[in-house]
Amino acid sequence: MTDKICVGAIAGAFGVRGEVRLKSFCTEPADIANYGPLTTEDGKRSFTVKLTRPVTGGLGARVSNVNTREDAEALRGITLWASRDVLPSLPDDEFYHADLIGLEVVDTGGQVLGRVRAIFDHGAGDILEVIGKEQLLLPFTRAVVPTVDLKAGRIVADPPESDE
Template identity: 70%
Template sequence: MADRVCVGAIAGSFGVKGEVRLKSFCAEPEDIATYGPLSSEDGAASWEVRLTRPVKAGFAARLTGVATKEAADALRGTRLYAPRDRLPALPDDEFYHADLIGLTVVDTGGAELGRVKAVLNHGAGDLLEVAGKGLKQPVLLPFTKAAVPTVDLTAGRIVADPPEGLFE
């Protein structure tokens, strides 16, 4: 999966002529159509994407080979992946969520806190879901410069300075 990144998902059909409702996970939502062809998670299927119009929470889109409402409905929940080499390079202080998942999280003293299980965003900013053997339940660490001063993708670790009491 390191060579592909999830850029969107099919939320179901749109209308009766084979269009799908597409949710984009891209910083610029309409860019999802420029990374194609997009493939399913297992890589067994791929589609060229043509956005037809914006709709609530996404886009109506045409996918190659999808011509009926039934075919569009059958794709509901399918995550769409783009080849990593087609995605734009990021500035030094930005990261693809896929690159953060699995990284070891250590505190400023080097003690391991856990591993990143997911990157969440509920509207107020990104949160790293950190799980580890010493934690009863996953901890949500704010992904801010203050709480996460260092992300070292090469070393596969994140240095965190969490708010007091977060990891207790």
């Protein structure tokens, strides 16, 4: 498990006075402002975030030391990370994506399927991308993924039968 969790990203400038368009990865998007200061992934830059208004595709925000549209635009694509210890603890059946990346995935018979490379959320629920001998996209549901054991670093999956 990592000591930092990605909680959002700067999607670009909003307006002409240094406001940014912020994409929050938090369950409650506005909570991103409560976990600061936020840092870049490498920890070299730190930002305090003050939300200003909802905007199309995210939130309008002011971040520390950003005063012009050019400053804001220069931050486009920067991911924002919070220290794990300021984030809420999760129920037993919820996980931070960062904790799932890299876990070994085995089927119900113990056969290794691969490792989790990414988690996608296209609105209908999370999908685990598992890379092994082949790429698998598994719905992250209790039926398909009955066991996640973070301590053992392993996920047990029961992939749906393929139509091939």
